[in-house]
Amino acid sequence: MTDHSPAALPWRQLAASIYLPTTLSFIGFGAIVPLVPLTARALGASVAEAALVVALMGIGTLIGALPAGVIANRFGEKRSLVGAMLLDAVCLLVCAAASSEWVLAGAVFVIGLSGAMLSLARQSYLTVAVPLEYRARALSTLGGVFRVGNLVGPLLGAAVVSLWGLQPAYLVAAGTSLIAVAVTLALPDLPEHEPSAGEQPVRMLTVLREHSRTYATAGLGASALMLVRASRDALLPLWCEQISLDAATTSLIFALSSGIDMTLFYVGGSVMDRFGRRWVSVPSMVIMGLCFALLPLAHSTLAVAMFAAALGLGNGISAGVVMTIGSDFSPRLGRPQFLAGWRLTTGIGRAAGPLLITAVAAVAPLGLAAVAIGAIGFAGAGWLWRWLPSTLGPG
Incomplete structure (x- = not known):
């Protein structure tokens, strides 16, 4: 039987510490998505190679789904969020400094992996932290935040590129991820599950x-x-x-x-x-x-x-x-x-x-x-x- 006991954390108090960093990280993500193929082409990739670089982000998200569950279970949702956003920031810096399309491709693939971790950890955190009677509104708001990032991010990216070029856009996105890390640190820790006698680790x-x-x-x-x-x-x-x-x-x-x-x-x-x-x-x-x-x-x-x-x-x-x-x-x-x-x-x-x-x-x-x-x-x-x-x- 699925557990739906009310959580101890009032979800409205989580708004700033869960939705703000999510908005920041997805604005940064939305800013660089349209720029990845352009960056690949600027580094000498063919059209087909540039398309492959873009596809690697989605492939990384799929491949990272199951490992993300293992990591979140091992380290907890909050630490997993912080670690994934730090990894995201590092990869964005690598994208900015990439000297070849293959370095860019590797960084983009890892961004897909970290994205899988971010999405799962946020969902898992809200599932536990929010009482059932508010769950759909909490998770729908999370879905709405994704959409805000997809709208605002490309506009921000276009503004940065028009002023300073492609590489600075990745630096701005890395900055939004680091700010998101600082805000996420304010999240309350979830109550830890105390294993009962004879309870085996979940695989x-x-x-x-x-x-x-x-x-x-x-x-x-x-x-x-x-x-x-x-x-x-x-x-x-x-x-x-x-x-x-x-x-x-x-x-x-x-x-x-x-x-x-x-x-x-x-x-x-x-x-x-x-x-x-x-x-x-x-x-x-x-x-x-x-x-x-x-x-x-x-x-x-x-x-x-x-x-x-x-x-x-x-x-x-x-x-x-x-x-x-x-x-x-x-x-x-x-x-x-x-x-x-x-x-x-x-x-x-x-x-x-x-x-x-x-x-x-x-x-x-x-x-x-x-x-x-x-x-x-x-x-x-x-x-x-x-x-x-x-x-x-x-x-």
């Missing part, structure tokens, strides 16, 4: 095996949700290009979608806390599935903008829902290891979206790829309705 493979059914049921549905959400970033710009919209119009349409997305995270969290996880995860999948299924009918700027806005609605209300569901199912013993497996399961879904679009578009019209993503959205909605409990937590 990663044991936790994964014991909860394999959860990964195959609720985890599969959450993975489908991540796949559909990730598909927006790949499919929407491609469809704009397909109907001959220029780059500026495409950027404005995407900004509209992202702006709506960023404003709705707390609404989704409030609905989940009051009515249950089904009432956000299922509608968001239906909304996004419908948008993708009908996207091939959009042949004007206004029509695409309307679908983009609706995708922002579906994506925005579902901010934090995957983390919330994972936290609901997480056990008291072995929580970091369980969440590591959960993040790996859903991370595979996120990576699969753009790959599926690429595979379908290689042999069929792009509109068919959109319809395929829409079908996954509808199927995922039904799957989540079947496997998520109707009450708060897994019941």
